[in-house]
Amino acid sequence: MSLPARTSNGRVALLIGGLAVAVVVLVVVSAGVGQLRIPPLEVLSSVLRKVGIETGLPVTHPNGESALWTVRFPRVTLGLLVGAGLAVGGVLMQGVFGNPLAEPGVVGVSSGAAAGACLVIVLGWTAMGEWGVALAAFVGGLLATVLAYLTARQNGRTEVVTLVLTGVAVNAVAGAVIAFMTFLGDTQAREEIVFWQLGSLNGTRWVQVGVAAPLILVGIAGAALVARRLDLLALGERSARHVGVDVERLRIGVIVLVAVTTSAAVAFAGIIAFVGLVVPHVIRMLVGPAHRVLVPASVLGGAVVLLAADLVARTVVPYADLPIGMLTAIVGGPFFFWLLRRTRRGAGGWS
Amino acid sequence: MTAPLAAASHADAPLMAARAVRVVLGGSLILDDVSLDVRAGELVALVGPNGAGKSTLLSVLAGDLDPVAGGVEVLGDALARTPVRELARVRAVQVQESQLSFAFTAVEVVAMGRAPWRGTAAEEDDDAVVTDAMERADVAPLAGRRFPSLSGGEKARTSFARAIAQRTRVLLLDEPTAALDIRHQEALLVEVSRLVEEGAAVVVVLHDLSLVGAFADRVVLLREGRIRAEGPPHDVLTSALLTEVYEHPVDVIHHPDYPGPVVLPVRAPRRRPATGVHDAVPSPVSPIPTDQETSP
Structure with a gap:
């Protein structure tokens, strides 16, 4: 391998290993916690039994098994996927914008996707079922990404001010679409729309996991594929071309990947902002900006953050399921502000 | 070391050639009917006053700018039809401003120069080539430092190391010495001369005519x-030509101990500093706001 990989191999292994362990622990704990408590060992044994390994440790509660497999596991799996998808969306977006503040939520991709999903719900385009929602979210997200990209970039760079203001504009337009759909929709549609805007994993079914999983996995695989080229893009578009990167093709590919991962996440979990901002940033601080490490570490990190947030959302107030988007925003908003101040100081201005 | 610096198939054929290039940017004519051959084993310097088109010509050779008329050939083929990756194995470029979006370390930046050789036999030499390039550019001690924390000159030398780590037959350098101190200016050009001796073709934009x-x-x-x-330094760097082109009187001195002519702008004799400057007391500035500035 190349020189830089060797110097920080230990830290990288430690980080990836630690995150992987955290994901497993959170999955087991999260699946066991709720109104119906199931001990971690019973959760593990239930999973093992499903894949054909008999442990001789049954789930003691009579409804435990069905609670696990119809309510808890779909929710936990979707949380895992959504967290990974949002974090990867953030990594890709920051890479292609050349700006650590670019994030699907900030730039308006999430609300674009939510607007697309709202259209389907209110106008009742149900012919394609769950895929219809995902597709509409994808179209909305893609439109928002392209719009933000075309307006925010100048000479191959994105100034922070332009980026944030573009996000304001894109968010405003998407917000208008969502508002209009709220106005048009009946009571049930309105409830669903409110759900998009708050973000929640409540009521997840396997069908939704089945749609989100392939999309997000494609996004992750795509991100892993372009990782090295994203490194080179950090040199600036001109120099990236000098070392052999087909910048135009890379940009288009990455924009589509951002839209795929973000829309899949938003379509079934609503707008959960700032995961794509905080996770890659923290990982860059720990092991540097090389995308070969950043992508897998962010996948795991995103999953950890979302699983933890969902656990808190379900347990912090008894008998209530708090909106998860609210929780990530409470932490992410101030973090974004801090990052903004820091970037400003470093750049000597708001640009 | 095995390097793609092997001579071109025909020693006389240019590695790159600009043919009657015309460039228009923002409505103004930047380059007009410019032709230039770039041959192996030759160090070509582009000089001229600000706005003469030096950097633009370099950009055209690099493939960043499409001329409105004329074209560039790379190893006999049209540059516009050469895939970017193939191009990156023929020519390396150091641009003037060395920007970097994320805080990679210096050694990571230099290793980026190896990207065009990924998946080829040359990839095996990556570590050795990167180490060699960093030593040649005198940035080996900076290997572990984050690029944004480097000084302007250190950044420029790291970018130079990245360009030579690419191991291409053609090297295009836009003011590589601009941010460097005297020692590093000399060291960089000695390094460039060595690459030229090894068979590279170098086009470099320079402001320092000496x-x-x-x-x-x-x-x-x-x-x-x-x-x-266009020609050897002794023919082009003459007092008459430079005075005309730079619109400033220029002296050219031929010193027996120096290789090549020494170029000096003609200056008026130095004004003697006024006496007592250091004794002057700065006038105090009142920190108390005046009435008009105080809000009611």
């Missing part, structure tokens, strides 16, 4: 988008 006189094999003097003169 450096040009000492190191260039051929000087291309640009003026208002056209080539005003």
Whole structure:
């Protein structure tokens, strides 16, 4: 391998290993916690039994098994996927914008996707079922990404001010679409729309996991594929071309990947902002900006953050399921502000 | 070391050639009918006043700018039809401003120069080539430092190391010495000369005409988008030509101990500093706001 990989191999292994362990622990704990408590060992044994390994440790509660497999596991799996998808969306977006503040939520991709999903719900385009929602979210997200990209970039760079203001504009337009759909929709549609805007994993079914999983996995695989080229893009578009990167093709590919991962996440979990901002940033601080490490570490990190947030959302107030988007925003908003101040100081201005 | 610096198939055929290039940017004519051959084993310096089109010509050779007329050939093929990755194995470029979006370390940045050789036999030499390039650019001690924390000159040398780590037959350098101290200016051009001796073709934009006189094999003097003169330093760097092109009186000195002509702008004799400057007391500035500035 190349020189830089060797110097920080230990830290990288430690980080990836630690995150992987955290994901497993959170999955087991999260699946066991709720109104119906199931001990971690019973959760593990239930999973093992499903894949054909008999442990001789049954789930003691009579409804435990069905609670696990119809309510808890779909929710936990979707949380895992959504967290990974949002974090990867953030990594890709920051890479292609050349700006650590670019994030699907900030730039308006999430609300674009939510607007697309709202259209389907209110106008009742149900012919394609769950895929219809995902597709509409994808179209909305893609439109928002392209719009933000075309307006925010100048000479191959994105100034922070332009980026944030573009996000304001894109968010405003998407917000208008969502508002209009709220106005048009009946009571049930309105409830669903409110759900998009708050973000929640409540009521997840396997069908939704089945749609989100392939999309997000494609996004992750795509991100892993372009990782090295994203490194080179950090040199600036001109120099990236000098070392052999087909910048135009890379940009288009990455924009589509951002839209795929973000829309899949938003379509079934609503707008959960700032995961794509905080996770890659923290990982860059720990092991540097090389995308070969950043992508897998962010996948795991995103999953950890979302699983933890969902656990808190379900347990912090008894008998209530708090909106998860609210929780990530409470932490992410101030973090974004801090990052903004820091970037400003470093750049000597708001640009 | 195995390197793609092997001579071109025909020693005489240019590695790159600009043919009657015309460039228009924002409505104004930047380059007009400029032709330039880039041959193996030759160090070509592009010189001329600000806005003469030096950097633009370099960008055209690099493939960043499409000329409205004329074209560039790379190893006999049209540059516009050469895939970017293939191009990256023929020519390396150091641009003036060295920006980086994320805080990679210096060694990571230099290793980026190896990207075009991924998946080829040359990839095996990556570590050795990167180490060698960093030593040649005198940035080996900076290997673990984050690029944004480097000084301007250190950044420029790291970018130079990245360019030479690419191991291409053609090297295009836009003011590589601009941010460097005297020692590193000399060291960089000695390194460039060594690469030229090994068979590389180098096109470099330089402002310091004495450096040009000492190191260039051929000087291309640009003026208002056209080539005003072209040839060995002794023929192009003359008092008459430079005075005309730079619109400032210029002296050219031939010193027996220096290789190449030394170029000096003609200056008026130095004004003697006024006495007592250091004793002057700065007038105090009142920190108390006046009535008008105080809000009610």
